[in-house]
Amino acid sequence: MRRDRMRTTLLAGWLFADLFLVLVLVGLASLPVTTKEGTPTHSPSPSVTAEPPERDRLRKRPVDFDIEIPPARFRDSGRQAAMRELLTKIDTELAERRLTESRAGFVLVFASGPQEATGVAQDTAERIYQSLRRRHEVFRDSSGVGYWAGANSDHLEFKVFFYE
Numbered sequence: 001m002r003r004d005r006m007r008t009t010l011l012a013g014w015l016f017a018d019l020f021l022v023l024v025l026v027g028l029a030s031l032p033v034t035t036k037e038g039t040p041t042h043s044p045s046p047s048v049t050a051e052p053p054e055r056d057r058l059r060k061r062p063v064d065f066d067i068e069i070p071p072a073r074f075r076d077s078g079r080q081a082a083m084r085e086l087l088t089k090i091d092t093e094l095a096e097r098r099l100t101e102s103r104a105g106f107v108l109v110f111a112s113g114p115q116e117a118t119g120v121a122q123d124t125a126e127r128i129y130q131s132l133r134r135r136h137e138v139f140r141d142s143s144g145v146g147y148w149a150g151a152n153s154d155h156l157e158f159k160v161f162f163y164e
Helices: 002-029 079-096 115-135
Strands: 063-067 104-111 143-148 156-162
Touching: 063 079, 079 115, 104 115, 115 143
Parallel strands: 104 143
Antiparallel strands: 063 156, 104 156
């Protein structure tokens, strides 16, 4: 009986070794085939550029313009005159900073107004941005958003991110 138990243990050990050998062979057979030069036979995938092209990158810091035109002027009957004045002042700001040939990528417009009418100020800032985008070449292809700037001032503030 003792001899049969030893023989069973010995056979189990050999069976384990044979199964391990089969696993190694299956693993080696599943490796990719290589050519004589040692390179894989599949074609390499195209490389992906990590950075976008230079022309599509925005500068990290915005250019700030404070325009002393009360936002309320854009809500009454004189809004066309206010828009012409705004365009003139923005042209002056761009010329002083040598940005007349630049392209704006993203524009934030802040309009002040009373705290109980923040929505009106925000709508005004949004309409100013949309008009600016339609009427000024520098801002034509930009994206932008209008915000309320608070109740303590009576002017417009622009934060413009230009393309490099």
